[in-house]
Amino acid sequence: MKRHLFVFFFTTQFAGFMFAQTNQVKTANGIVEGVKEKSGIYSFKGIPFAAPPIGDLRWKEPRPVKNWSGVLKADHFGPRAVQPPIFNDMIFRSKGMNEDCLYLNVWTSAPSGKTKMPVLVYFYGGGFVAGDGSEARYEGESMAEKGIVSLTVNYRLGLFGLFSHPELSSESPHRSSGNYGLMDQAAALKWVKQNIAAFGGDPEKITIAGESAGSISVSAQMVSPLSKDLIAGAIGESGSLLGALPPVPLKDGEQTGVEFAKSVGATSLADLRKMNADTLVKAASKFGPFRFVMTIDGYFFPKDPLAIFQAGEQARVPLMVGWNSEESNYLSVMGNEKLTKENFEKAVQRLYGERSADVLKAYAVGSDADVEQAATDLAGDRFIGFSTWRWAELQAQTGGKPVYRYYYSHPRPPIVSEKDKSRAKGAVHAAEIEYAMGNLSTNNVFAWTEEDYNVSKIMQEYFANFVKEGDPNGSDLMKWPATMSSKPAPVMHISTDTRIVPDKYAERYLLMEQIMKK
Numbered sequence: 001m002k003r004h005l006f007v008f009f010f011t012t013q014f015a016g017f018m019f020a021q022t023n024q025v026k027t028a029n030g031i032v033e034g035v036k037e038k039s040g041i042y043s044f045k046g047i048p049f050a051a052p053p054i055g056d057l058r059w060k061e062p063r064p065v066k067n068w069s070g071v072l073k074a075d076h077f078g079p080r081a082v083q084p085p086i087f088n089d090m091i092f093r094s095k096g097m098n099e100d101c102l103y104l105n106v107w108t109s110a111p112s113g114k115t116k117m118p119v120l121v122y123f124y125g126g127g128f129v130a131g132d133g134s135e136a137r138y139e140g141e142s143m144a145e146k147g148i149v150s151l152t153v154n155y156r157l158g159l160f161g162l163f164s165h166p167e168l169s170s171e172s173p174h175r176s177s178g179n180y181g182l183m184d185q186a187a188a189l190k191w192v193k194q195n196i197a198a199f200g201g202d203p204e205k206i207t208i209a210g211e212s213a214g215s216i217s218v219s220a221q222m223v224s225p226l227s228k229d230l231i232a233g234a235i236g237e238s239g240s241l242l243g244a245l246p247p248v249p250l251k252d253g254e255q256t257g258v259e260f261a262k263s264v265g266a267t268s269l270a271d272l273r274k275m276n277a278d279t280l281v282k283a284a285s286k287f288g289p290f291r292f293v294m295t296i297d298g299y300f301f302p303k304d305p306l307a308i309f310q311a312g313e314q315a316r317v318p319l320m321v322g323w324n325s326e327e328s329n330y331l332s333v334m335g336n337e338k339l340t341k342e343n344f345e346k347a348v349q350r351l352y353g354e355r356s357a358d359v360l361k362a363y364a365v366g367s368d369a370d371v372e373q374a375a376t377d378l379a380g381d382r383f384i385g386f387s388t389w390r391w392a393e394l395q396a397q398t399g400g401k402p403v404y405r406y407y408y409s410h411p412r413p414p415i416v417s418e419k420d421k422s423r424a425k426g427a428v429h430a431a432e433i434e435y436a437m438g439n440l441s442t443n444n445v446f447a448w449t450e451e452d453y454n455v456s457k458i459m460q461e462y463f464a465n466f467v468k469e470g471d472p473n474g475s476d477l478m479k480w481p482a483t484m485s486s487k488p489a490p491v492m493h494i495s496t497d498t499r500i501v502p503d504k505y506a507e508r509y510l511l512m513e514q515i516m517k518k
Contacts, residue, residue, distance in 0.1 A: 025111050027195045030068040034111065035075050041144045044106040044199070045134075046078035049191040050184065052100035053156060058273050059168055059180060062102060062187040078103025080132035081157040081181075082277050084285045087130050089430070094134040099277050101154050104188055105133055107140035108149045110200040118468045119201040120150045121192055122437075123185060125212030125430060128245065129158040129289040142438030146464045149201035151192065155184035155217075159284040160277070162292035164253030165261065167269035169297075176297035178253050183300060185217055186226040193230050207467045209235035211433050212384070216241050219391055221315075223308040224300050228315035233470050235463065236321040236391060237432060241305055243387030243516070247294035256292065260284065309391075312398030318470035318482075319395045320463070322406030322492075323388045326426030327380035330372050339371040347375070355515055362508045376426065381508060384429070389509045396489070402482030403489075404472055405503070406462075408432045410455045410495040413447045421447070432494075435459045451496055459494055 023034045023042050034044035050062035057063060079098035110117070122138050124131035133152030140150025155161060161181030168177035193203045208231050210218045219240035221227040241247060264283045266272045272280075284291060296304055308314050330339070333351070337343040344365055349356045363374045396403040411424040412431050434440050435456040440448045462472040462480065472480050478498060483489040488502040 023111065024071065025198045027198060029065050031071045032074040033071045034106070037141060039141060039145060040109065041141045042108050042111045043141065044074040044108075044111075046076055046103045047072070047074050047106065048078070048102060049104050049153075050102040050187045053102060053160070053180070053184075054099045056273065058099065058160065059163055059165075059177070059269075060172075061180065061183045065102075077105065077132075077134035078154065080134065081154060082160055082281055083126075083130045083157050084281055084289065085130075086289055087126060090126065090130060090132070090135060092132050092134050093136065094132055099156075099160060101156065102184055102187075103133070104151055104153045104191070105140065106149065106151050106196075106199050107144040108199045108201065109144050109147065111198070112200055113197050115200040116197075116202040116205075117147055117149050117200050118205045119192060119196050119203075119207065120148050120467045121189065121206060121208045122150070122152050123155070123208065123210035123214035123217040124152065125210065125214045126157070127290060128161060128181060128213045128216075128294075131157070131213065136442035137433045137439050138437060139439050139442055140437075142460070143464060143467075146438075146460075148464060148467050149196060149199055151188075153185060153188040155181040155188070157181060158289065159260075159280055159292055162253075162294060163257055163260075164250065164292070164295050164297075165257035165269060165272075166254045168257070169250065169254060171269070172299075174297070174299035176250065176295075176299040177257070178250070178292075178295035178297055179247075179300040182217065182220050182224070182294065183226065185221060186224060186230075186300070189221070189227050189230045205232050206230060207233035207235060207470075209237070209463075209467075211237035211430055212239050213245070215239040215321075215388070216245055220294070220301075220305065222317070223305045223314045225302060226300060231315055231317055233318045233466065234315065234320075235466065236319065236388060237436065238323045238327060238388060238429060239384045240321075240387045240391035241294065242309065242390045242394065243512075244384050245290070245293060247296045247301055247305065250295045250297050253293065253295035253297075260287075260291070263287075309394040309398060312400070314395070314399065316400045318401045318403070318466070319392070319399065320404045320406070320466045320472060321388060321392045321395075322408060322494075323380070323385050324427040324429060324431060325380075325407065325409035326376055326411075326424070327385055327429045328376070328383040330375035330379055332379040332383070333375040334371075339375070340368045341365050341371060344371045344375060348378075352515065355511075358511055362511050377505075377508075381512065386509050386512045389506075390513065392483070392489070393509075396483045397485050402471070402484065404466065404480055404482055404492070405489055406492040406494050407501070408435075408459075408494045410435070410452075413449055413452060415445055416447045432459065436463050455494070455496060455498075458498055462492070462494075 077094040081101040143150040164178035215236040
């Protein structure tokens, strides 16, 4: 009898152990089966979080995904959103493009409902016209090793993610159109809230993050009633919608849609929905990649996001936010002109007219030797630095929670195949992603050094601590003070000599703010 009891006890306990270690997870829609990686982390790739936005669902807000029977193999990335080939630094691991693109990926160390780990949802960059959650630089495995359930999320892009049209507004129950890619992100957050506990995550501790368009997306989700109550923290890397790719009034977006429809010979919305996706993308590309923009639609954006931040009606959560030292090249200011003080002054005059004297004072140039840096600073601020600073300022003033600002200046090492082995002068746009996510080893383009891995260790620790506690500080890190509304704001300068510095350039951004109001 004792032997039978022992066998029974051992069998049930072993079965329970096996269940706890399984790579199968039951979601609200069905069972998914992931893969246990060599690191011990479990990955679940290509999980559908919404119905395929195809056919009559093209240009509609995302609909719930249908339940499935059996086990869904989550061992490969879902298709990426339809997009033209624009950025050569994007290396996709997904197999092909498709309008059926609403999939997400999960990395976790404990796929069970017995733990409550913090959650990181990362939105990729690419100007809302390109990108994919399969890019290795966003890989969530390294963050998962730090006790974080990490996700990347796909969303519709370009024409399919931002197209607005009067007929779309008329058929919408909200009398709105556009912003479909942002709604996809919000739908993914709802999926995370509902399902992440089964992967070991805490649905009350979701931090959203992103770089460039992903960062702009974070600022957008913070003001939308569809998503702002779903998040506990936010991380923005280079960009916000408070100056970079801002939304336009709905009527302006609709007019752009009408003009596009005419250009492809479509006389109705039904005609547009019948057209091949490739044909539409090629037609849209003729007018430049950024033709379609977000709209103040009265639904996703109930009003101008700037007014929402000013009124303190955004998500009142901790924010970590910053930008890089070379977000844009001096060529965007100087063109092909020689780097002389006279040419810089002429360039500023062309750009700012009657305010050029004020701009030249803020971006002071004493001699020709100062021009390259001044033009680089101005180019980066015009592109994305100002919008990021403005976001940090307003969140500190009205958000009621700490804001942690950073400035990233560590340049990438040389490309492996290049003969010139000198480092770049500054940290270019998107250079920080692999460092922050602990993913240097996934990128074999650059000749990473011990110095790079040291910077990555520091930066990732700050990011991971913030996801866990809403505060980047840790016992082995330099103290990073928060900003509420005090000035000058402390800024964590992240590089080989990571240190705290005051916000020395606030006057630049205050000037840009004044110029924008005119």
